[in-house]
Amino acid sequence: MTARAVMLQGTGSDVGKTVLVAGLCRVARRRGLTVRPFKPQNMSNNAAVADIPGEAGGGEIGRAQWLQALACGVAPSVHMNPVLLKPQTDIGSQVVVQGKVKGEARARDYQTLKGQLMDAVMDSWGKVGDGADLVIVEGAGSPAEINLRARDIANMGFATRANVPVVMVGDIDRGGVIASLAGTHLILPEEDRSMVAGYIVNKFRGDVSLFSEGIDAIGKFTGWPCFGVVPWLKAASRLPSEDSVMLERLAAGERRALRVAVPMLSRIANFDDLDPLRAEPQVEVVFVPPGRQLPEDAGLVVIPGSKSTIGDLIQFRDNGWDSDLAAHRRRGGHVVGICGGYQMLGRKVRDPGGVEGGVREADGLGLLDVETVLEPEKTVRNVSAHSVAYDLPLDGYEIHLGRTSGPDCGRPVAVIDGVEDGATSSDGKVFGTYLHGLFGVDGFRARFLESLGLKGSGLDYRAQVERALDDIAAELEACLDCDAIFALAR
Structure with missing residues (x-):
């Protein structure tokens, strides 16, 4: 040294x-x-x-x-x-x-x-x-x-x-x-x-x-x-959120054109994925703590990453958020799952090797026709990718355990190194992906918000962090x- x-x-x-x-x-x-x-x-x-x-x-x-x-x-x-x-x-x-x-x-x-x-x-x-x-x-x-x-x-x-x-x-x-x-x-x-x-x-x-x-x-x-x-x-x-201490301060916000609800999972991970959305002037991101319902006026629910997918999935149900999410879908609301949140959106999450603990299997939320099998080997890498829906270049990173497969994977979210990633529901209103950092890509975020009825702000998120x-x-x-x-x- x-x-x-x-x-x-x-x-x-x-x-x-x-x-x-x-x-x-x-x-x-x-x-x-x-x-x-x-x-x-x-x-x-x-x-x-x-x-x-x-x-x-x-x-x-x-x-x-x-x-x-x-x-x-x-x-x-x-x-x-x-x-x-x-x-x-x-x-x-x-x-x-x-x-x-x-x-x-x-x-x-x-x-x-x-x-x-x-x-x-x-x-x-x-x-x-x-x-x-x-x-x-x-x-x-x-x-x-x-x-x-x-x-x-x-x-x-x-x-x-x-x-x-x-x-x-x-x-x-x-x-x-x-x-x-x-x-x-x-x-x-x-x-x-x-x-x-x-x-x-x-x-x-x-x-x-x-x-x-x-x-x-x-x-x-x-x-x-x-x-x-x-x-x-x-x-x-205007900086990325560092750890879970911040979540208490993110549980309420100023009312804006689009309200995004994010359930505060007990082992929430990489929730700074939401920071670029929080930076948008027309978007209000509300982190919802246990004991509170997902707001009925949310246009989008994002289920973030988790360090314990099955454990958080069980607590998701115990908290009644599964009923809130089903009602959100009946109202025509959109849902995004990232990493562990993506796994939860499927029909089933299996852990045959006990990677996460003693519970070897749990029913998913059933909003995507996919299943996940957790495996010991972890994928950890920075990636360049391509958005299937918007034909745009993407970049981000992966940190996850498990393989996800099923019919809805036939409508992937991205292509990473020539391999399709993620899944989308038949109506296009629910998707999940292993790609962290998706909303940090300005072009993707703008097109996604436009699909929800918002005009893009032109925000350069990474330049904002530098400033x-x-x-x-x-x-x-x-x-x-x-x-x-x-x-x-x-």
Whole structure:
């Protein structure tokens, strides 16, 4: 590892580390630096496909590191997020190491496994900075979870091992930021406390000068300097959604011409597939939590990806959403299923090898005449494809287990590397596909919305994300002492 590095850790989860790292990466890039992101361990079912150096296929990393790589202007690599945990149950996750699935672990077992995973983290750390001037590292959760410190690979366990200075991030929007920063300082052991070079207060609303006494108080309790107070970054709403914490904020929206209902599956995955639709000025995307009905005035229902297709299918029925969906179809509504959502739309999902757990078979929702058989081997790849309905080029990625077949596959959604993908109902109002990123293709999204009666807005979604990163970088330049933060790097 030859590049200099600095790490952002948080006083808790969802304090805004991901956006700050992405923004600082873009600041460094705009200054002419070659910069890379790194997150030793991430927990998210929102995954992206990244390069595995020296191999033809792709591997999985957290979607956040994909976004941060975009901010850096570089191709994502599996070494940017060497350990990815993909929750499958309340107590267990699939463990992905350097892009490849290494098995499953219950929470207690994973704590024991961490010692072995540190070797992979340090191996990736040695590779990610090759040819870079700077690496900006993102922690996970909080270093204040001292009960997990002995085997930590995500926060201070990594920072002390790699000798990377830390900037602590506190979220003032949730309240108690003085206590959270002072408390973190208080309970950290001295070795860890000595790694912290200062702090950032994030998500401030209003007149920053009114917080000057708060900064004085934090300095008195901790001795840490403040690198700046970051306002509420409105441009962050134009970035892809990072993890399920965001879903609570997406459960309601402003009424627009087309309402799109998205059931919040318990193991929802890659729901950032919906972000390009959310960006459309005439489209309202509503994520519907368990316990609520799918809205009757929705013109489109999208069933997103799932980390546990059969488990989420059973809960879909338990929640009564199957009845809501049937009523939606009787009203002439449209339905789209992506990846696991596609599998659910068929007649049956079979799991003969117990890939997902103990339930080996479940009836599907029956809106497509197809069946799915889950298999151990996972397809993970970036792809170029072609839309059958609109005769347009497509690009996206696949991350899925299983094969889907049946009569409705005779009306495919796309052709990927010469192979037909997906299925469409006979009336054309229901389709499913394994292709993630479909709505991110501007031409496809425009034609699809036109088929639902909306005039295309001409939105260039990817350009919008780039502009949002630039806007965030400009805000950070104005409110943070970026020179001082970058000067910490060693």
